[in-house]
Amino acid sequence: MSSSSSPRGFALSSRLVHWVMAVLILAMLGLGLFIAHSSTTHYVTLLHLHLITGVSLLVLVIVRLLNRFVVPTPELPTDLTTPMRLGAIGAHLALYGLMIAQPLVGWAMLSAGGYPITLGGSVTLPPLIAPDPALWANLRQLHTILAYSFIAVILLHIVAALFHGLIRRDHVLSSMVSGK
Numbered sequence: 001m002s003s004s005s006s007p008r009g010f011a012l013s014s015r016l017v018h019w020v021m022a023v024l025i026l027a028m029l030g031l032g033l034f035i036a037h038s039s040t041t042h043y044v045t046l047l048h049l050h051l052i053t054g055v056s057l058l059v060l061v062i063v064r065l066l067n068r069f070v071v072p073t074p075e076l077p078t079d080l081t082t083p084m085r086l087g088a089i090g091a092h093l094a095l096y097g098l099m100i101a102q103p104l105v106g107w108a109m110l111s112a113g114g115y116p117i118t119l120g121g122s123v124t125l126p127p128l129i130a131p132d133p134a135l136w137a138n139l140r141q142l143h144t145i146l147a148y149s150f151i152a153v154i155l156l157h158i159v160a161a162l163f164h165g166l167i168r169r170d171h172v173l174s175s176m177v178s179g180k
Contacts, residue, residue: 008171009179011071017064018176021057021099025154028053032147051106051117055125058103061096077170091156098150104128105146109139 010018031050035043076085110117111127113136118124129135165173174180 009074009175012179013067014071014073015176015179017060017067021060021064024053024057024060025099025150028057029147029151029154036144048118051110052119054103054106055117055119057099058107061099064099065096074171074175077168077172088160091153091160094149094153095157098146098153102143102146102150105139105143109136109143112136112139 028050031046031053034040035046035050040046076088080088107117107125108128111129112132114131116124116127161173161176164170171180
C-alpha cells in the first residue's frame with residue numbers, strides 16, 4: 001500500500017479491539033501471576049475468570065487479525081531506521097504469536113491435566129489433547145515462560161509507544177490513541 005493511500009491513523013474498529021484486548025491481556029496476566037504466586041480462598045473463582053478471559057482473548061485475536069486484513073493500517077514513519085522498522089515488525093509478530101499461543105497452551109495444559117474448561121452453564125470446551133500428567137507439567141512450565149515473555153514484549157511495546165509519542169513526536173502513538 002502506498003503512503004498516499006495509507007490512512008494517517010488506525011480505524012475506530014482497530015483501536016477498539018486493541019484497547020479492549022490490552023485491558024483484558026493485562027487483567028489475564030495479572031490474574032495468572034496472582035493465582036500462581038499466592039494461596040487464596042477465591043482460587044477457583046479467580047481461575048475461572050482467568051480461563052474465561054483467556055478464551056475471550058483467543059476469540060478477540062481472531063477478530064483482530066480479520067480486522068487487520070480488512071481495514072488498512074497506517075504505515076510506519078518513512079524516516080525510521082531499518083533496525084527500528086525490523087524491531088517494530090518483530091515486536092508485533094511476537095505480540096500476535098503470544099496472543100494466540102498463550103491461550104492455546106493454557107487450553108492444552110488443562111486438557112493434559114484432565115481439567116475441563118467450563119465457560120458457564122453447560123458450555124465446556126473440548127479437550128485439545130488426552131490427559132497426560134508429564135505433558136501437563138511441561139505445558140504448565142511453557143505457559144509460565146510464555147506469560148513472562150508476554151510481559152516483556154508488552155513492556156517493550158509500551159516503551160516504544162512512549163518513545164514515539166514523547167521523543168520522536170511522530171504520529172505513531174496518536175494514531176492508536178485518537179486515530180489521528
